[in-house]
Amino acid sequence: MRGGLTQRTIAGNNVILEAQVADHAEEMFVVLVDPAIYEYENEPPSSVEWLRDRFTRLESRQSADGMQLWLNWVVRLRRCGLIGYVQATVFPTGRAAIAYVLSSKYWGRGLAGEACQAMIAELAERYGVRTVHAVFKRRNVRSARLLERLGFAPALPEWSGVELEPDELLMVRHLNAPE
Numbered sequence: 001m002r003g004g005l006t007q008r009t010i011a012g013n014n015v016i017l018e019a020q021v022a023d024h025a026e027e028m029f030v031v032l033v034d035p036a037i038y039e040y041e042n043e044p045p046s047s048v049e050w051l052r053d054r055f056t057r058l059e060s061r062q063s064a065d066g067m068q069l070w071l072n073w074v075v076r077l078r079r080c081g082l083i084g085y086v087q088a089t090v091f092p093t094g095r096a097a098i099a100y101v102l103s104s105k106y107w108g109r110g111l112a113g114e115a116c117q118a119m120i121a122e123l124a125e126r127y128g129v130r131t132v133h134a135v136f137k138r139r140n141v142r143s144a145r146l147l148e149r150l151g152f153a154p155a156l157p158e159w160s161g162v163e164l165e166p167d168e169l170l171m172v173r174h175l176n177a178p179e
Contacts, residue, residue, distance in 0.1 A: 012118045017073035018171035024074050027082045036104035040137040056141055067092055075115045086119045094130045096123050113149055124175045133172045147171045
């Protein structure tokens with residue numbers, strides 16, 4: 001895969017994306033215990049140690065078989081600390097699945113869009129990604145609106161082989177050229 005396993009720091013106007021490492025666990029734990037984040041799915045990390053272990057495992061930046069890149073960035077607001085994360089699983093087909101989480105304290109400010117756009121540009125430029133998709137719960141209107149603003153459109157799961165639960169939606173964005 002193009003780009004290797006070293007992730008670059010990505011600077012936006014208001015946010016900086018730093019390659020996620022185990023040393024981020026303590027600061028990220030404070031962000032990830034926000035109960036509003038889990039309105040639709042998942043649950044907060046059980047402890048700082050659990051999160052540090054997870055981040056350590058993800059530092060490999062790839063699946064065990066080496067076929068997928070696992071790219072994780074923490075999102076830092078320029079004038080304060082960490083506010084969330086963005087991540088991508090890059091497949092050898094030139095496709096990537098993305099996800100994002102920001103503390104509810106920072107919702108509605110355009111920061112998630114800025115962070116996702118910066119990540120998508122990096123995926124296109126450095127990793128050769130040409131198609132990006134995201135899966136989310138149908139009731140999560142905020143995610144739907146964010147993805148629409150980023151140029152994503154609804155897609156059928158058959159398009160990508162992504163298996164969806166009945167309460168999930170798939171949205172896709174095709175990238176014509178590096179951002």
